[in-house]
Amino acid sequence: MMKNLSTLLNSRTYFIPKNQRGYSWTSKEIDDLLGDISLMGNKSHYLGTIICSKQESFFDEATGAANIKFILEDGQQRLTTFLILINEIRSRFIEIDKKESLESQELSRLITYKKDGLKLRVENENSILNSFFENVMSDKKIIIPQDKTPAMRYLQNAVEHLKEYLSEYDNREELLKFKNKVCNQVLIIDVDLSDAMVDRYLTFDAINSRGLPLTEFDKIKNFCILVCERRGLDIKVEDEWYKAISNLEKYGVGSRGNENAFIAEVFSLYHNTIASNSDVHEKFVKEYRTLLDKDNNKKVLKLSGFINLLSSYSTSFGLVNCKKKQNYVSILCNEDAFNWMNSVDRLGLSGITKRVLATAHYSYSFQEFSRVAQACEIYTFRMHALSRYRVDKCNKDIMNLSHKILCDDFSCDDVIHYMSKLLVDNANLIDCVTKLTTGELNYNNWSYLYYFLYEYEKSKSAYSTIDWNTNDKVKRDSIEHILPKVCDSWWSAHWPNQLQAEKWSHRVGNLVLTKGNSILGRKSIADKLKDKAADYYYLHDSATNCEKLIANYTDGSKWQHQEILSREIDMIEFALNRWAMPCIQDSGIIKLSDEYKQYLPNCKDIEYVISEGINIEKQIEVEVDDIVID
Template identity: 25%
Template sequence: MQIVQGRIMNDFIEPNKHQYTVPVYQRNYEWSREQCENLFHDIVQAYKSDKTHFCGSVVYSQFYEVNGIYYHIIIDGQQRLTTIYILLKALLDLSDTDSKREKMIEALFNQDKYDAYSIDRQSKLKLKPIKSDNNQLMLLMEDRYDEMDKTGEIWENYQIFCELIRNTLEEDDLDVKDIYRGMEKLICAKIKLDSDDNAQEIFERINSTGVPLSLADKIRNFVLMTDVEQERLYTDYWLEIERLVSKDQLTTFFLNYLNIKTEGFAKESEAYDLFKTVYHDNLYTNESMLSELLHYAGYFHTFLYGDNPKYSVRVNELLKSLQKLKQTTVFLFLFRVFDDYDQGVINTTELEKVLAFLLNYSIRRLICEIGSNSLRGLYKTLYSRVFGKASNKEHYYDSIISFFLQLTSKDAMPDDMTFLMALKEKNLYRKNALCRFLLVMIENRGKEQLITDNLTIEHILPQNKNLSTSWQNMLGENWESDRDRLLHTLGNLTLTGYNSELGDKPFEEKKDLLSEVNTKVVELFKDVKTCECWNAEAIERRADRLAGVIIKLFPLVLPENHISFADPRYHEYTCEDPQEATNKKPQYYILQGERVNATNFAQMLRSVILRLYAMDPSPIEQMARFDEQLLPWSQNILFSYDPTKVSGKYINIDGTTILVSQGFSASNIVQIIRALLEKYDIGQDDFVYSARPS
């Protein structure tokens, strides 16, 4: 490797019979207006001060010589050289004499005055950028401006330099030849590589003054720089990857790829080194790596856009729905699932069932406000946890749903009751994408699809804190608490094209504007238009109906074949012997066939009480009203309206003033559950719990 001080014009632009080629692994030309302006001002200042200006390094290697033309590869510095080339063309076009134009032409083009070198259209230019940029540069140099891409950086920067040159000629009393003399003062670190130098390693060590390399740039250079077939690999693989994955998504794609290939999670700052480790440890060739990247880029594109005709309409619709809800962490699992589909492990029906479940699971998590911080870890390990036993693939969907039903962490599938309660009570409006998605799904079920792009989410009961008197009177004496509790919930939300017009209008006027004649919204509005009074009762009644619709749209389809992921330490127990609960840690309980996760006995008791109360509130209300002692031998009262009667850190039954005692032992809790089952006339065989020794 030879490092000397060089001059941009004297060493790289002016010499005849030389061409500097930008290899295909380099990024596209992408200098900004600010960078062009800074370079131009540096050039003008260098002329005015008669001093040199350092503009970075140019790393190159001599490639070969054909017909008297010497071809070189530019390893680093292509952005600056391309920019100077564009500036020279602008100077050529704004030169006012033949002698000045001749000077620029000699700098831009290889000359063959005696036809000795067979110079053709391709070898005439002294700079050859990568394919897409080269086409644009050729059009510019041949004055074929009408054929150029007017949104590309080459055309835009040419226009910028023309503007800067005109302004400088008018305001600074300078000439084109003065700007050229300023360019002659640009110096650089001229680094010529020898045949035994490792171009890739040198490239990575360069402290470039240009645009920082992205992760995609580094990976592209790594898999193309050292290959003699880089032109073919670039065209057949890399350009296809870029076509499938937009530039702003490339980094995310490569991080996803690394996350399915390695343990732990890839950080962007460490991803390039991790990629090289994956490449070397798995003995990839450049082509085998590019082939695999292209394979997963196809999946990634499908996940993002749901537009792949290779898959069914239903598969594409489900992928679009996941994307609308921004559920991109699921990609880590889907890469493996789609591999199985393409390899014939599962058919279209099974793939549709898996995607429908993942959409259902995502919606339930969002509605129940389960934190997303565990999702990446869940989806990264999910495939190995479900299909670590190869025979589980024989019942693909059943294995996945069985796994989620047996989870005891917060990642477990929320059951129907929990989902229903959250649908009716949680603030849905602040989850804007989810809220809109669910309202559209409700409206479009089982009928001609309504175009909803121009519709917005509307509160039937207005958001204004200073409600009008008519609204206060309609809500009743508890109007403030009812408004705060119900304002942003499912029962009070609809879709409309008249959001800005509705505002705080009285209910009767809102009904007219929300009529199906005006908005064509039918399903969401049918129980509103028949209402005479929009109060808490009406909102809760509508929430019940809409939540029921959503449950039908996203049912929890149980497995036909139960696949066990049970920990052998756990066993199932009934209420018959409460002492069996002592020194045990529960995992779940099953009440009348419904399995519910519970990680401690106190949580189990609260959950059982909530389910029984939802089934029939009267037995619990009666026990609370009369401070009934549920266990004859115990002085503790389980339910009461009086805080002095209950024990421990008591809690409320949600939405009521009924207090529940806390602080019971595991065996006492099982006895309480047994007594409650008797109150509700539920047989002991209808309740079991799973636990292991603690």
Template identity: 25%
Template sequence: MQTDLFTVSKLFTERLFRIPDYQRGYAWREKQLKDYWNDLEQLEDKSHYLGVLTLEDVPEEVVKEWKDDKWIIDSKGYTPFYIVDGQQRLTTTIILIQAITEVIKEGEKINYTSKCEIKRRFLWDSKDDGISRSYIFGYEKDNPSYEFLKTKIFNESSDVSFPSQDTIYTNNLSFAKEFFLKKIVDLDIRSLEEIYKKVTQQLLFNIYAISREIDVFVAFETMNNRGKPLSHLELLKNRLIYLSTKFQVEDYEKDNLRAVVNESWKNIYHYLGKNKDNPLDDDFFLRNHFLLYFGKSLTDEDDPDYRGYLRMRRSYAHDYKDYLLENHFTTRNIEGVGKSEGKAIKTKDIYDYSKSLKDSVEIWYQILNPSDSTFSRVEKEWLDKINRLGIEFVAPLIMVFYQKVRKNALKIEFLKALEKLIFLNELVRYRHYMTFDPVLFLEMSSKLSSGKSSAEDIVKELTVAFESGRDSKEIWKIIQAEFIRSGYYGWRGIRYFLYEYDLNLKSQSKTQREKIDWDVYIDTPEDYHTVEHIYPQRARRECWTKLYAAYTNKERSVLRHSLGNLVPLSRPKNSSFSNKCFQDKVGDISTKVGFRYGSYAENEIATYEKWGAVEILQRGVSLLDFMDDRWSLKIGDRGKKVKMLGLEFVEEKEGITKKRRK
């Protein structure tokens, strides 16, 4: 075991580094990169310890297949190593060195070293300056990051005819390179030399050469719990590759199984990272696929090992990983413990499971990114709505439904029923008052997956759950009481509701232009807002105080947070906008700022001459009329809606009689 400290420069002396297939890809994002850069900036004359770099000798039978590297190993005496732990830090260091070579001008040297010399030392070397390249650091060839690192990070040409495949990990590689280029592109030569010196001479690794007696797969799971934790999907890949080596089968069977696992994970990470602006969470996919794949087992009453999962406990989100990594995909299930009961894992079990993950991830991606899907226009529309409303509880059910059902009409009926039920639940502020238990969706998923319920049964069950909640007087008492007590502004469903109202106004307009960007609408910077109080929260100007002089402080507070006083903005506005007088908020031709130039709902507000308590009441009733019609809620007549708004006092003070009300 070697325990000396090595600078990066010494580390890259007659060594080749490869990231093996059981390793995850490059996982560092902005936080880790900022920490790394801050450590560099704070270095002066001292060194900085980056940690242990755990290496494994590459077996000779594997090295024989590395045709591109044979010359540098045989002629220059380079020793090839697998990186078991420390690849994130080492990859980051190499990306920074590459970025430095890109900002060095032609013919320029830093620390008396040319760009070509830096590349030969840390990135690649060539045989007799020919076309052959041996990469000093990189991935194994079947890893999608191999071609990406070579072509997109090192800017080298590729010999393959197909483009590199993007994944979450390749996106992270690009992000890291862009991050460092922004940091160094404007540095003068002296500052650049200082950075290069720090990276190559002052960053220290402690090398630990792992012995053959230690199981490298087990070491990987243990060591990689440091730093940025491995996801369970990443751990599972390592586990399945590990199990592939334990079967008592021919070597070609083991190799084929390992290749299937690698190919499946390559596909999985391609789709999880396909939307670069919104990459999908590893474990969110894994635990939802779990319901799809193990649905039949989960509903098997005769199997005591699975009975706890059948109950779909509230800890389900944590249980799935224990089941996969502690109960199911384990060496004891291969080595004989379960064989007497006929439950031993076979090569086909891992093959089928890996293929199922691979086949499911594309549908999963499309469910969460409907605009980039092959679904029909109407399906996209309703999936968009469910994604906006909140898909977490219902994702497993949608995934199973889309795996099982081909008829568009039935899928649309299912999505509509699901959206209505979720919205009804959003009207209830607190989870213990919910119109149904979220575990209901997990049970539905399991029954549909196992064949104990048909797709038609699921749609009927969703409809019955909705109608039961909608027709419950007790539920409506709770909803009304909570809105009167806390107002509508704090309702978690307010943005979705107002957005849907704006879409309704758009459908009635002469234009089909989108005026609200949902992603901007729900993610606003500090001191800005996208839901506006028309009658301001801080209404200190005379234009407001005179108009609401007849109302008490408590009544004014109710009016401010009432449904009719809230409008969705087409773009975030500074909080100072909210305090202006009504006519200033409406805007004029000279400024081209205000409600008349905003969302469809803002345009509607701009048609009012003034904005007093009566207008808030009237618009509130109108919005509840829309809610009633859009979600088939049966709230009741106008009187019940005024009561639900908590604005009976406005009718009394403004002398609105029952006759005028009608």
């Protein structure tokens, strides 16, 4: 039977359980609803079905009237919106009449009831969300929590939107007509599941298979509730789920896509498998479906561990994936760890080791996490910037490592050992850095050149004199060719062989970060070093750290093969120290090419020795567990 809102709200209360994600209507959905009401005319308008389950009967302490409490399975968006609308109509009557009236009192009985205090007729089981809803529905000034969830924002926006809509009703008679339409002509069918002994959670899942789909996280949460109810497990799934999505929102990674990525990551790491953002629910159900039919203590313990991981791991996931890590220095990590994570982000390759970072943050102290973060930056740079492997290189190994950190009590030292072995086997330090001595990596073909020069710049002082740029064009423009890309005037005489000049101009040893590229132009090396008539030169007070050091390689009379290679050797030694692991297998000798011996006759091959550190041949043998890939 169809019922109007006065009937649905006059002697009933509706309880929204935590397994529902909360209010989510925007102004568009609200305007569509208002549009329907405005087009009704003198006829009633059917606005769908709400599904609920009768829970208990009680008496309203204020009126003595019998009331029924229902669990609201489907329809919270409409009923919540109507409750807000009726509340704003009530407020508008009071504003016009300057006092309470029969109409405002009548509406108040549809909005609230009294049982152990005054309560709204549509309540949220989540106490924090419900307190916020009561707050925005009151006449008092809204108290805004520091960390608002999406549901809170939508509720606040709905109140403000409907308040603005009702402000146009200045005529009491028009307001009364609108009130009667809303309360008496809007018709809804209510279905009570308790009458038919229908499973609430399966119904919720079926209802939400239509329209905007639930996230994989929502579906897994609902399945966990179903299992816990069937097995009688005292696990607060809704609390873990709510804390997790609140954390994701707090760190700015609360979108539907990020929710799916989060639950896929937790499932994959915990079960040592690989699940995608789109099939994790399917794999989760396959893993735990047996618990719907029979007891399995081992499975129950595993499921409990997974559920209890959600809220705590969401903090680590949020930190690693958020864009404002600086806000959490000293709260969630130390300054060193932040700097290493920031460096990985700057490489644009954060996805490669983010699971290692998140599990390490979850498992280790600030200092240990900092060590792992450094290892992740070294691994990423050597494997993918210097060796230029595809991003999925060693993906299975990294997944396995992350699982070990999370579930196998893998220590921080174990992690460094594991990553060192991967690097020795795939991106040996000496082989990697040798690429810088051959000209194989240069201005024309190395997309990580700016990152390398920036790190070199930072190494020359406690602070960098140039800000990190994210724009690719700005990055390229801030790289100065000491020997210009195009030689004329002084440089064409200095480098008579133009083919050689072009080749050598792009070598790493000829490149430096600058803040005055357009000013330096194609000046002679002497004028580039110091030209007091110019606004900028290498020895200028505002020049970069590395520009000031160019004077260490030339007196201003020449800049040729010898000077470029001398500077390149220093950059190579920097790279050896900067991207070495504490692993004795990173030791070795870089054999310099004939070019070095031709132009620097006294130079010797570069020997790099790590005398104290991990010996991957003597320590525990690292085994890769079997990872299930369906």
